Amino acid sequence: EVQLLESGGGLVQPGGSLRLSCAASGFTFNTYAMNWVRQAPGEGLEWVSSISGAGGTTHYADSVRGRFTISRDNSKNTLYLQMNSLRVDDTAIYYCAKDFRTSGSFPTLTHWGQGTLVTVSS
Amino acid sequence: QSALTQPASVSGSPGQSITISCTGTSSDIGGYNYVSWYQQHPGKAPKLMIYDVTNRPSGLSNRFSGSKSGNTASLTISGLQAEDEADYYCSSYTSSSTRVVFGGGTKLTVL
Helix, strand or coil: CCEEEEECCEEECCCCCEEEEEEEECCCHHHCCEEEEEECCCCCEEEEEEECCCCCCEEECCCCCCCEEEEEECCCCEEEEEECCCCHHHCEEEEEEEECCCCCCCCCEEEECCCEEEEECC | CCCEECCCEEEECCCCCEEEEEECCCCCCCCCCCEEEEEECCCCCCEEEEECCCECCCCCCCCEEEEEECCEEEEEECCCCHHHCEEEEEEEECCCCCCEEEECCEEEEEC
16 A cells, blocks of 8 residues: 655755655655645645655656755655745745656646645744 | 636536546646546535546545536536535646646535
């Protein structure tokens, strides 16, 4: 059974940094691309970033490019999202999601974690 | 404003069929067969219901089906059940730099 467990969320001031982690189990981690998707309180879904199975290819939404960095450690079956220069409008639940494919070029999100809440506020 | 346009709400009675539309452009839905649909119950994580326009994940009820015509994709749920009441989101690959776009979501009410 695929399991994804996010951690690292919390309260941070505008301009601050935070690193999210997602521990994966139940599948061959390095075979699949992984994604981060966020959902602001009471709002819809917004794709944030993807990374290929081997970690060599990454993609970002325009809203986070240059501020967020996605990475993975396949030896630890763990996905990361380093978030810098955080803004109030980055406040959201951040979900880790397993992709249907290896490349991450056409994100299709087959399994989701339960999410971790990031609140950016002074 | 979301890149893909969905109706804010739809409703139906148990046993009936409903269809949720998702309208984009030739840069996303119309240009590629990478349309997905997700179901989200309140306080829960989304769940994949349809991928690549028409495909159902293994084990998912065949009451759920997807289609596409031009720049509009659709999700049809037949034989409505109370447990189908949820928010539904469409998404598509896009040739724009942001790569993936979602619809604003549709709240399905089972009367």
